[in-house]
Amino acid sequence: MQPSSNRKRRREAWPKIRKIFNDIHLWGGLISGIVVIVVCFSGTIYTYNTELRELAAPHLHKVEVPQGGVRLPAGSLAKTVAELAGGRVTAVAIPADSRRSFEYTVRTEDDHSRFGTTYYVDPYTGRLLGTSKEETAVGKFMGYMFSLHRWLLLDKIEKPIFGELPNRTLGSYITGAATILFTLGVITGLVIWFPRKLRTWRQGLKIKWTGGWKRLNHDLHNTLAFYSLIFLFLMGITGPQWSFPWYREGLQKTLGTYREAPAGNRGGPAGGGQRGGGQGGPREGRGSDGGRAEERASASLLPIARYLEAADEVLPYRGDYRVMFPAGGDSVLSIMKNRVGFFAPAAGDQLKVNVATASVSEVNIFREKPLNERIAGSIKALHIGNVYGQFTKLLYFFACLIATSLPVTGTLIWLNKMKKKPAKGVRRKRKQAQPV
Structure with a gap:
């Protein structure tokens, strides 16, 4: 008797639990709905940010391969770029695709940007194709999409709206809170979706296209959200x-x-974003003879092809390279290699290579890291969808498009429930009261 009474109590308690989840799902969605639509719509477009920017400026990224053409040494081109830019080349990106340009990251004394300036160079002729400072209509548009996604364009308003709080921080608070409510909606939505009778679970996986618009709207909300x-x-x-x-x-x-972050790095603004983690170049050397130290480091470099050959022995697969040059006389340079292809993972493998001997001193293969470190190193990729290249980007594009529609279809479901027909007894009384 005891087991059956426990099952009965659980059956009686489930409708109350379900109602609590339903209320959280409903009111969280209504409160965050407009912000979620804006964030998800801009995120849908921004999924292909890189591809759209390159499509708008193909002259920076695509080059013609001459017949029997051989790419010039990346090291010699780096010296040319440094002289042309009047700064220090901190890194070079060497693509596996022979039809793409070399990308040199340059730092100058008056350049206070986070990532420096990228110089695009034809690897066959050594001709400068342009820099990342060139503006296009698509680039400006994508900049607005990013601002809309992160800060609701509040960073474009100079005067603080709310006390002394910077508008960018205010915008990040609003989008962050709406995203938390959205995540709660995803979790509670799964509980609500789960059928009361297990034998009817298949119905939740189908969209009844032949039903009325209310049924179609209900299925679009529940089924698309589930998938x-x-x-x-x-x-x-x-x-x-x-x-x-x-x-x-x-x-x-x-x-x-x-x-624990160093004492000097604590207390940054909430909306300022995350600090880079190994993607940028090394810090520039300081001091009165910093320039001479950099010249000595540059002079001691072997041909970059030697370093890439050493990397290929450890990482024998086709991939894009990013070589981070040493600064201040450092004896080690860093190399990152990323696989290429439609299903290529976003995370790359890293090597430390001795400048003088081209011998590999440290190997950091991403897939060999513990699971928690791999997840932590993929947070951005998990958010924007390039975990496995174009394959997951396409999935994220459709998922984000569905997320944009959920507040709309969910609100319509709520409004339809608010307009339910009156009970049978009430309808009977109304019918009897009607004049003959």
């Missing part, structure tokens, strides 16, 4: 880390990768 559930959850759970330091710290502690 995109895992992607919506990944987008939602990773997004707020760029809005709230406490969220980012909590995420890192959950993954077991949290490290």
Whole structure:
């Protein structure tokens, strides 16, 4: 008797639990709906940010391969770029595709940007194709899409709207809070979707195109959300880390990768984003003879092809290279290699190579890291969808498009429920009261 009574109590308690989840799902969606539409719509477009920017400026990225053409040494081109730019080349990107340009990252004394300036060079002629400072209509548009996605364009307003709080921070707080509510909606939505009777679970996987518009709207909300559930959850759970330091710290502690930041780096603005993690070049040397130290380091470099040959022995696959040059007389340079292809992972493998001997001193293969470190190193990729190249980008594009529609279809479901027909007894009384 005891087991059956426990099952009965659970059956009686489930409708109450379901109602709690339903209320969280409903009111969280209504509160965050407009912001979620804006964030998801801009995110849908921004999924192909890189591809759209390159499409708008093909002269920077595509080159003609001459018959029997051989690419010039990347090291000699680096010296030419440094003289032309009047700065220091900190890194060079060497693509596996022979039809693409070399990309040199340059730092100058008056360049205070986070990533420096990229110089695009034809590897066959040595001709400068342009720089990352060139503006295109698509580039400006994508900049607005990013601002809309992160800060709701509030960073474009100079005067603070709310007290002394910077508008960019305010915008990040709003989008971050809306994303948290959206993630709660994803979780509670799964509970609501789960059928009360297991034998009817297949109905939740289909869209009845022949039904009325209310049924179609209901199916579009529930079924499409179910199929995109895992992607919506990944987008939602990773997004707020760029809005709230406490969220980012909590995420890192959950993954077991949290490290106390140096005292000088604490207390940054909440909306400022995450610091780079190994993608940029090394820090520039300081001091009165910093320039001479850099010249000595440059003079001691072997041909870059030697370093790439050493890297190929350890990482024998086709991929794009990014070589980070040493500064201040350092004896080690860094090389990152990324696989290429439709299903290529976004994460790359890193090597440390001795400048004088081209011998590999340290190997850091991404897939060999512990799972928690791989997840922590893929947070951005998990959010924007390039975990496995164009394959996951396409999935994220459709998932984000579905996420844009969910507040609309969900609100229509709520409005339809508010307009339910009156009970049978009420309808009978109304009918009897009608004049003959």
